[in-house]
Amino acid sequence: MTQIDMISSDQEDLRLLRESARTLFDRAGGSGRARKLRDAGDGWSVEMVRELAEAGIFGVTVSEEQGGLGMGLAAAGVIAEEVGRVIAPEPVVATLGLTLGLLRRLRPDHPKLEQLIGGETVLPVAWLERGQNGGPAEASCRYADGKLTGSKAWVVGATGAHGFLVVAEGGGGPVLVLAETGANGLAVEMHRQADGSALAELSFSGTPAEMLAEDVAVIEALAGAVSDATALAAAELVGLSDRALDITLDYIKTREQFDKPIGSFQVIQHRAVDLHVMREVAQAGVREVLAQMDCETDPKIRARLASRAKARAVTTAKKITRDGIQLHGAVGYTDEFDIGLYLNRALVLSAWLGDDAYHRRIWFDAREEEEAAK
């Protein structure tokens, strides 16, 4: 088999994966399902997580020896794009990137890994903390004698979670521990987000938790998992942008004013073309990043690549969803039209793990550091 054949068969695998994920989401109700779940205030659907697991979706980044499919981040990116297209509220990217990103690196032997791949459990990762001024702060949450004390913030997917993977200070260094949802002294406070989802603030007072890993390995695995999740969030935004623009294009082709479809006016057309070019550049850039991350082991370079992807995807999604509202006109400002759901989801995904301005800073600094090291 020549090299080109290998690459094209990989592409074929990705195409099949994309098809099966798309079919699954469409059959479940597409973006209409997201609206229903939001209106019901249910967060996300346990059944959907199981169905996704049955399709093998939570196993894509886990190696075959560890019970996964071993398809890499490029495959996870395909799934993230499909999640974005239908703005599915399930914490798919958080689970693939953060939870599995940590566990497969630190504790591939732990029974929770298999349960996660099987969709039987959802374990959000809690590692950030809120400071006095309301912004992010240094970690101060402690783990001693098997118990957690302190607080964590900005936890994705806490609604319906079975427990939390918590990064804390263990005295001799960082630790990763597992706290069950109903554990003693664990309080969960939900902060409602623009798209109807919630970010959780956790506070622990002597909460019992199981030690999973410790020391520098935890820091390294966390960095790797955050890079993975950042790039996958970018892919989710790429899928979201793609669909948001399609919805907008359909609208401007049919909405008539002055006895013509508004999409026949050149000013609208050129705007639509600019959005289209943006989405194509974003898709190409983010997919290239994911493929490169699969071949890259240097954590700093992986982080720089992830920042490149998130910066591009956020800029694109913000522009497409906001211009999407404008091109819809007054109905774009109503809750009835789907474009607003995409705008709201883009707001939440953009803020999560850093927006475009943030990631351009990280990217620039990483590049300078690499330059200086040369």
Place this chain on the structure above:
Amino acid sequence: MTDWNTLSDAEFRKEVRQFFETEYPEELRHLPHRPKFAEIKHWHRKLHVKGWVAPAWPAEFGGMGLNAGKLLIFYEEQQRWGVNRGRDMGVQMVGPLIIKFGTQKQKNYWLPRILSCADIWCQGYSESGAGSDLANLRTRAEVEGDDFVINGQKIWTTMAHDATHIFMLVRTDPNAPKKQQGISFLLAPMDQPGVDVRTIATLSGETEFCEVFFDNARTLRENLVGELNEGWTMAKALLSFERIFIGSPSLAQNALGQLETFARGRGAFEDPLFRDRFSQAALDVEDHAALYARFADQLKRGETLGADVSMLKIWVTECFQRITELMIEAAGPDGGTVGPLQVGNVSVDVLASFYKARPTTIYGGSNEIQRNILSKAVLGLPG
């Protein structure tokens, strides 16, 4: 004769790179202007001896016979090393047209002369009333005995003052029902009393563009290529490869390298606002390159490119402009200074880059025309 297409991409790239790096004269690298033929004659001779003047032509006509994938590599290496394309209108435009539509006699006569640069060609397409609306062209050619008699004027004719021949689109049937019909493709000698060339001074102070006036100029009837009144379709058939080439990342990449050198030298990176704008531009270039690679892969797989390839040109030319605008910003009070600006031990001609970027959004189908094409052919928008 070597069949280059049998080499792996990496082997071929190495071969091309090695030839450019060892043979191309250092003083001609990254020329900021279009050279007259005399300036690059020696390089052209080397290429001619090597048999590399016409990479895209089939081997039977003296070309390298490269497939689209190899051709792209050839051009990438050419741009990477800053190798001037030379006076390649003959090779790029006239040759392929004669190969595709010409008579045996035309092939035998013109093709070797293009390769040796015995004839230097310029392109007579645009007119003052026919720019973006090229089919509106008015220059007439009428049959008189064995000749066509040409009257009218062409404009933006690049390097016409250093050309021996012009290939042109002329109106041969003014009564055709559609303006795209009734246009023919003619070859004509420049050195005759009925042809007058005037250079146009541009903003950058260069005189690459010309106006060409035809006052009862003559060319032989046998210099019609293809059928009479079929010129429009023929000229359009040639554009497909040019459309990816014109959207290649190299101009923006080179400018970004210059910007980085200059901005670093001038301490512009100390300003966080400037850092962010630089990062935006650099990421714009990186992500464009990813999209370009997608189209290039399509070509390498032997697929034809659709109208969507136009987006490469829109993105990269506008990005190129922003990069050169950032250079001016970084130059501060030197932002209006003509000529190279010193930074450390290198110099960067900020204004030359800025001017070079301006026409890129105008030529090759203005970016507004490209947006019209994408809007209809790709997005399917009405009207």
